[in-house]
Amino acid sequence: MGRRNKNKVFEAVEVTGAGGKGKGIGNSPDGRIIFIDNVVPGDIADIKTTKKRKSYYQGTAVNFHQYSDKRTEPVCQHFGTCGGCKWQNMEYKYQLEYKQDEVLNNLIRVGKVDLPEVTPILGSKEIYFYRNKMEFSFSDSRWLTPEEINSGQDFDNKNALGFHIPGMWDKILDIKKCHLQEDPSNAVRNFVKEFATDNKLSFFNARKQEGLLRTLMIRTSSTGELMVLIQFFYEDREKRELLLEAVAEMFPEVTSLQYVINEKGNDTIYDQEVICYKGRDHIFEQMEGLQFKINAKSFYQTNSAQAYELYKITRDFANLQGDEIVYDLYTGTGTIAQFVAKKAKKVVGVEVVPEAIIDAKENAERNQINNAEFFVGDMKKVFSESFINTHGQPDVIITDPPRDGMHKDVVAQIIGILPERIVYVSCNSATQARDLSLLDEYYKVTKVQPVDMFPQTHHVENVVCLERK
Numbered sequence: 001m002g003r004r005n006k007n008k009v010f011e012a013v014e015v016t017g018a019g020g021k022g023k024g025i026g027n028s029p030d031g032r033i034i035f036i037d038n039v040v041p042g043d044i045a046d047i048k049t050t051k052k053r054k055s056y057y058q059g060t061a062v063n064f065h066q067y068s069d070k071r072t073e074p075v076c077q078h079f080g081t082c083g084g085c086k087w088q089n090m091e092y093k094y095q096l097e098y099k100q101d102e103v104l105n106n107l108i109r110v111g112k113v114d115l116p117e118v119t120p121i122l123g124s125k126e127i128y129f130y131r132n133k134m135e136f137s138f139s140d141s142r143w144l145t146p147e148e149i150n151s152g153q154d155f156d157n158k159n160a161l162g163f164h165i166p167g168m169w170d171k172i173l174d175i176k177k178c179h180l181q182e183d184p185s186n187a188v189r190n191f192v193k194e195f196a197t198d199n200k201l202s203f204f205n206a207r208k209q210e211g212l213l214r215t216l217m218i219r220t221s222s223t224g225e226l227m228v229l230i231q232f233f234y235e236d237r238e239k240r241e242l243l244l245e246a247v248a249e250m251f252p253e254v255t256s257l258q259y260v261i262n263e264k265g266n267d268t269i270y271d272q273e274v275i276c277y278k279g280r281d282h283i284f285e286q287m288e289g290l291q292f293k294i295n296a297k298s299f300y301q302t303n304s305a306q307a308y309e310l311y312k313i314t315r316d317f318a319n320l321q322g323d324e325i326v327y328d329l330y331t332g333t334g335t336i337a338q339f340v341a342k343k344a345k346k347v348v349g350v351e352v353v354p355e356a357i358i359d360a361k362e363n364a365e366r367n368q369i370n371n372a373e374f375f376v377g378d379m380k381k382v383f384s385e386s387f388i389n390t391h392g393q394p395d396v397i398i399t400d401p402p403r404d405g406m407h408k409d410v411v412a413q414i415i416g417i418l419p420e421r422i423v424y425v426s427c428n429s430a431t432q433a434r435d436l437s438l439l440d441e442y443y444k445v446t447k448v449q450p451v452d453m454f455p456q457t458h459h460v461e462n463v464v465c466l467e468r469k
């Protein structure tokens with residue numbers, strides 16, 4: 001954005017919508033859309049622009065003329081600074097309305113497909129403390145509030161354990177209480193921070209690449225099991241054991257205490273050895289009598305209760321009679337495949353991550369599911385003639401791709417196979433709509449069910465049923 005556009009202020013802009021990564025939406029007098037931080041539809045405010053592009057501005061509210069009656073008081077003391085729950089200032093029923101609108105808009109404008117009557121979005125019973133997994137970062141460079149900076153004081157202890165400030169890779173907001181994961185998540189995090197600070201264990205500095213403590217992961221489960229994993233930058237046995245012993249003693253309910261020594265530049269543990277310090281190297285999650293083993297690296301839907309609802313909808317849409325061959329694309333650890341297996345003749349799950357397929361096979365065995373097979377493969381390349389000949393022509397395809405949606409080659413291969421029914425589960429209705437338009441010549445959309453897995457955020461899941469035309 002050019003200099004003359006910096007600090008441009010549009011007066012009394014009405015916020016008319018919400019979307020665009022959780023931002024409010026308004027219109028500028030010159031006909032562009034403005035994406036606005038920390039506002040709620042119905043607010044009227046002066047908006048200072050922070051970015052200008054051909055068709056839109058980004059901006060922030062500097063002066064409110066009217067507050068929306070859709071507003072509610074955010075419960076979290078970190079709201080506004082933490083990027084996690086951007087919609088906490090909007091009543092939940094309106095959050096659901098905007099999520100429903102987003103799905104519909106995408107299906108209509110991007111997908112341009114004929115739609116049946118769309119069922120109202122399924123809200124989450126729990127709108128706080130619904131996540132089963134949280135990851136916090138250590139930093140010796142705590143994000144200072146404007147009040148702290150203006151105080152002119154020097155802060156010798158800048159240790160933080162919490163979340164990255166949006167857009168800042170080296171600044172961490174110290175979290176005192178997060179409303180996303182049940183107890184003892186907050187107690188564990190606060191204890192670890194305090195104990196490490198008191199015992200002079202150094203917190204990571206991402207710029208200088210120094211400091212002992214990097215990340216803390218906490219996984220809870222509906223079985224009551226609890227996993228805690230601490231990531232260290234280097235091995236210092238004495239200090240590592242001091243901290244791990246303290247956690248074990250303070251929280252006997254931890255059933256899996258693990259650690260990683262990661263000397264790389266980045267924090268990801270997926271290419272690192274995870275070492276079990278105490279207890280087991282995994283926890284279990286359960287759903288309708290099925291057990292799923294979850295280790296530190298396993299993918300599992302983060303809102304377990306809503307995942308159950310999502311899977312039930314997926315199974316209903318698949319409408320299995322017991323004699324179908326079902327393909328579960330992007331199967332992860334095979335949860336959907338196992339969830340529908342009892343109702344199908346056979347299920348074939350495909351996933352690109354080999355470890356996830358190992359988990360899927362192990363879980364299926366534990367759950368005594370004998371009609372599910374799992375394969376490692378990139379979806380773009382899996383559907384060879386020999387694969388179909390070996391596993392059979394699918395009657396139903398269930399697909400649950402990542403946010404980018406299905407690669408166009410995957411869509412082309414599905415069109416080559418033409419199963420009777422497709423159930424498309426998506427966490428991004430824009431890419432889902434794009435894919436539906438590619439399938440439109442052969443399939444009609446018969447059911448649409450949005451599901452809210454992530455209250456207080458703009459994210460929305462959507463399940464669509466497609467039948468052969």
Ligand SMILES: C[S@@+](CC[C@H](N)C(=O)[O-])C[C@H]1O[C@@H](n2cnc3c(N)ncnc32)[C@H](O)[C@@H]1O
Pocket residue numbers: 299300301330331332333334335336350351352353356377378379380400401402
């Ligand atoms: C949204 S998750 C679905 C997980 C699973 N259905 C569940 O509910 O637990 C998407 C999955 O697609 C996998 N994936 C991403 N790209 C892929 C590709 N090109 N081929 C196969 N699987 C892929 C990811 O590893 C991830 O497990």
